[in-house]
Amino acid sequence: MFNINLPMLVIVIIASIATLIPRFIPYFTPLIDKIPNYIKEMLSILPIAALGALIFPFALIDFNPNWIAGLIGVIIAFIFGYLRFNMIVSILLSVVATYLILMIL
Amino acid sequence: MKSVLVNTIVFMNKILTQKDGFLDGFPIFLGYFSTAIAFGLICRNINISLFNSTLISMTSFAGSGQFLMINLLSNGALIVELFISILLINLRYVFMGASLNQRLPKNITRLKKMIVAFSTTDEIFSVAILKPQQLNFKYLFSLELTSYSGWVLGTITGYIIGIALPHNLQLALAITLYAMFASLWGCETKKHGYKIIIIGLTSALINSFFILILNIAIGWSFVIAMLSATIIGSFLLRGEHV
Numbered sequence: 139m140f141n142i143n144l145p146m147l148v149i150v151i152i153a154s155i156a157t158l159i160p161r162f163i164p165y166f167t168p169l170i171d172k173i174p175n176y177i178k179e180m181l182s183i184l185p186i187a188a189l190g191a192l193i194f195p196f197a198l199i200d201f202n203p204n205w206i207a208g209l210i211g212v213i214i215a216f217i218f219g220y221l222r223f224n225m226i227v228s229i230l231l232s233v234v235a236t237y238l239i240l241m242i243l
Numbered sequence: 244m245k246s247v248l249v250n251t252i253v254f255m256n257k258i259l260t261q262k263d264g265f266l267d268g269f270p271i272f273l274g275y276f277s278t279a280i281a282f283g284l285i286c287r288n289i290n291i292s293l294f295n296s297t298l299i300s301m302t303s304f305a306g307s308g309q310f311l312m313i314n315l316l317s318n319g320a321l322i323v324e325l326f327i328s329i330l331l332i333n334l335r336y337v338f339m340g341a342s343l344n345q346r347l348p349k350n351i352t353r354l355k356k357m358i359v360a361f362s363t364t365d366e367i368f369s370v371a372i373l374k375p376q377q378l379n380f381k382y383l384f385s386l387e388l389t390s391y392s393g394w395v396l397g398t399i400t401g402y403i404i405g406i407a408l409p410h411n412l413q414l415a416l417a418i419t420l421y422a423m424f425a426s427l428w429g430c431e432t433k434k435h436g437y438k439i440i441i442i443g444l445t446s447a448l449i450n451s452f453f454i455l456i457l458n459i460a461i462g463w464s465f466v467i468a469m470l471s472a473t474i475i476g477s478f479l480l481r482g483e484h485v
Contacts, residue, residue, distance in 0.1 A: 144322060146295045152322060153312045154302035156329035158361065164340030165360040173338075180477045181335045185307050186439060187472035188332055189428045190447030191465050192311065195455055196318055197421035208418060215422035219429025226277040228429070232422035237415035 201236075204243045211236035259374065259382035268389025271366045275393035276400070278306060278423075283401020285310075285420045289317040293402050300398040304362060304391060308333050314420060315462055324462020331466065339368040346371070346378045355380045362387035438479045446472035 193212055201208035214235045218228035279300060286296035291313075303309050308329050315325050340363050347359065359380070367390055371378060408416070432439040446468040453464035 146291065147298075149312075149316070149322065149325070150295060150298050150302060152326055153299065153308070153329055156326045157303045157305045157308050157333050159330060160333045160336040161340060161363045162357070162360045164337050165344050165356050176477070178338050179480075180473055181338065183442070183476040183480060184335065184469065184473045185332055186428075186431050186435075187442050187446050187476050188307070188311070188465075188469045189424050189431070190443035190445065190472060191450035191468040192314055192424045193421045193428070193443075194447035195451040196314070197418070200417045200421075207415075208421065211415075211418035212421050212425045215418075215425035216429040216432075219426030220433045222430065222433060223426075224277060225423060225426050225430075226280055228426035229281050229419055229422040232418055232425070233412070233415050236418040237412055240415055 201240075204240060207236050207239040207243060210239050257376065259376050259379055261381050261385040264382040264385030264387075265389050267370050268367075268386040271370065271386075271390040272393035274366065275306075275390055276397035279394045279397025280401035280404065281419060281423050282306075282309060282313075283398040283403075284405045284416065285313055285401075285423075286398070287402045287405035288416045288419065289313065291316075293399070296402055297395065297398055300395050304394060305333060305364065310420065310423065315465065317420075318461045320462035320465075321460065324460065324466070328462060328466055328469075331469065335365075336363050339363050339365070339372075343368060343372060343378075348377065348379060351380060355384075358387070359383055362391060364390070366390065435480070435483070438476075442472050442476040442479060445475050 197208040197212050198205035211232045215228045215232035218231055219225070223231075282300065283296055286299070287293075291299075299309055299312070303312070311328055311332055312325060315328060320328075340360060343359070343363065347356070351359075367387055371383060371386065374382075405416075428439070428443050432443075449471055450464055450468035453459040453467065454461060459467075
């Protein structure tokens, strides 16, 4: 299933290191205070900017040729997220919608 | 008026206890628990073992980073791409850590500092940094442990719920990962306005173009799309606090 031919344990450790480096740096080095504000601002936007690329195109590819089911699932989750529903509720409603569309198609 | 003032001063000077950490951590516990259920479900959906799923939550303890990891893994990214993408999406912790570090007691040991550093997440940071009192390790540790247990227990719970679901529904479950990003996107749009939609669509379009038309590897395509949308976003949102 995965392209990566490494044991899962190694992947887990590498992911953990990538998470821990930015967490540990500020506590053990004094460099951070010199970083300009606009870079700090950009880094706060980064996780939001990632969202679109995390969804598309794979939400459609995964359901090919019934990509419309994936698209509707994404739109439903977006709407309920916008309406401030709990995340797990939004996800479940999206699953139900996708399930129903797949049955119709 | 006088008594209000006295109360405020008493409140300001009250030393934070383990119990305070637990009480502040409880809402985070609930939020993490439900989000981690989604993570557990998704892990099961792409055939990662219960052991490995739990291990990911225990060693990373990072919502967006972990979901990104699973996304890239299931779509066949290379390990270098995985590493760089996770590093980039977690870079914001550098700044959270920098401000939290200034609020720690000066005599805190290295080991305790490492425990605090390990559990810097968006939510724990926000709760801790807004405390008017001097932060201490006892408080932070119980705040972090409460949140951490929500994250790990939620992952296991989600995974086990997944086993009980009927086969047909499991096909539709491929949407869970994307639904979780989409609900976050909707939530951020509510908070910061329509510009968030534009930023998200930018990275969506760039990523789709690279993958579908140019056949660029998923990991690099993601990194480029994310960075371009960030630059565009920083112009769009200039001066606004995100």
